[in-house]
Amino acid sequence: MAIFAYLLGLATGALLLIEQRRRQRRREQGLISTLQAANWSTAVGRVEQLVQSQPRHQQQLRSLGSSRDTLDRILQAAPIGYLQVDEENQLVWCNDQANRLLKMNQTLAGPVQRRRLLLEVARSYELDALIEETRHQQTPCQREWMLYQISPDPLHPKEEPTYPLRGYAIPLEQGDVGVFLENRQEAALLVQQRDRWTSDVAHELKTPLTSIRLVAETLQPRVAENQRRWLDRLVNETIRLSNLVEDLLNLSRLQGDQFQGLNLKPVDIPQLIQKAWLSLEPLAQVKHLQLDYEGPPQYLATLDEALFHRVLINLIDNAIKHSPGYAPIYIRLSESGTAADQTAQPPLSPPPPALILEVQDIGPGFNPKDLPHIFDRFYRADPARSRSGPPLGSAPVAPDVATEVSRGTGLGLAIVNQIVEAHGGVITAANHPERGGAWLQLRLPLYSPGDPV
Secondary structure, three states, X not given: OHHHHHHHHHHHHHHHHHXXXXXXXXXHHHHHHHXXXXXXXXXXXXXXXXXXXXXXXXXXXXXHHHHHHHHHHHHHHOOOEEEEEOOOOEEEXXXXXXXXXXXXXXXXXXXXXXXXXXXXXXXXHHHHHHHHHHHHHOOOEEEEEEEOOOOOXXXXXXXXXXXXXXXXXXXXXXXXXXXXXXXXXXXXXXXXXXXXXXXXHHHHHHHHHHHHHHHHHHHHHHOOHHHHHHHHHHHHHHHHHHHHHXXXXXXXXXXXXXXXXXXXXXXXXXXXHHHHHHHHHHHHHHOOOEEEEEOOOOOEEEEEHHHHHHHHHHHHHHHHHOOOOOOEEEEEEEEOOOHHHHHHOOOOOOOOOEEEEEEEOOOOOOOOOXXXXXXXXXXXXXHHHOOOOOOOOOOOOOOOOOHHHOOOOOOHHHHHHHHHHHOOOEEEEEEOOOOOOEEEEEEEEOOOOOOOO
């Protein structure tokens, strides 16, 4: 009986040992398969490598934590605001500057403990629209707007500061969006002071320049023939300065408080193009240039006729000045969605309907370094496209030609840009991909004559 009990215990122990070794073998095989090793010795070596690399990984984790803390301190001390929202537009992070700019009254800057919708803490719908645009396009977007502070107590309203903001939003991972905010108040004040100073100087110069021109024209027939060329030069320079003053005053009227709005009415654009070309045709005949118009024979659009005539005068005059002899000047009129428009600018998303006017020449075109500054005030391009006056020996210009187009003030395209923006449109400058000359394209919103503007 004792022997039977001994054998039974021995068999039970053997079975338990076999089961334990089987389990250990399964764990080893699982570990080997996890480490993707061919045998146990290789797996053990990899385990040893992991154990040895653990301090290095801990050091890397500490370094990443330190870098994150440094980034937080930099964003906190940055002179511009920064905030971050999640995929549901809930505020995740903001610095002190963003807190002050948007008057969010957050208890602390940095990571937000209790997430709330951004519109609950910052009543800026333009900022919300910028975030949505960035999330939809998945590209950095920029927008400027005026921030109007809303009083929280309608029964006891108080005057809140209003200032312009510029937001630059970037898409982040998992639908988050980060936004940099900049207060543009100081820049706006500098622009206002510059415009006011320019307008005041232009007003002061207008009267003496007119007097100098009258005196010079009075003396012209009274001097000897060999001395008259000096008075002619004086008159021409006085006219150029008077045109410069008039351009400065026009810019001030379009931008400042004097701007009374647009005098909108239905205008036949092809007829207005022909009218502008007839005014400049004597200048074009000197170089034997021709107008090549492509578009409908009649097209009504709601515009300010006088201002848009000035746009056409400046653009056609630029094309004439920079075209070689015996060359055409191309003017194209179309609507967005046509084949020509899709070829010129293939859109990423369907743009709103627009009127498109293109003016092209086959001259030397723009220098690539000049393109970002083409519409800046007083910017003069490279000598190949600068206005240095007619060459010696050229035919005289007829007296009935508008003299304001024969200037070199560097303000012509700035005035064009301001008038186009006043109409709610945009103008771009480039070199034509086929002809190589200057290519100016205007996009104006489509209004039917009876629509309110």
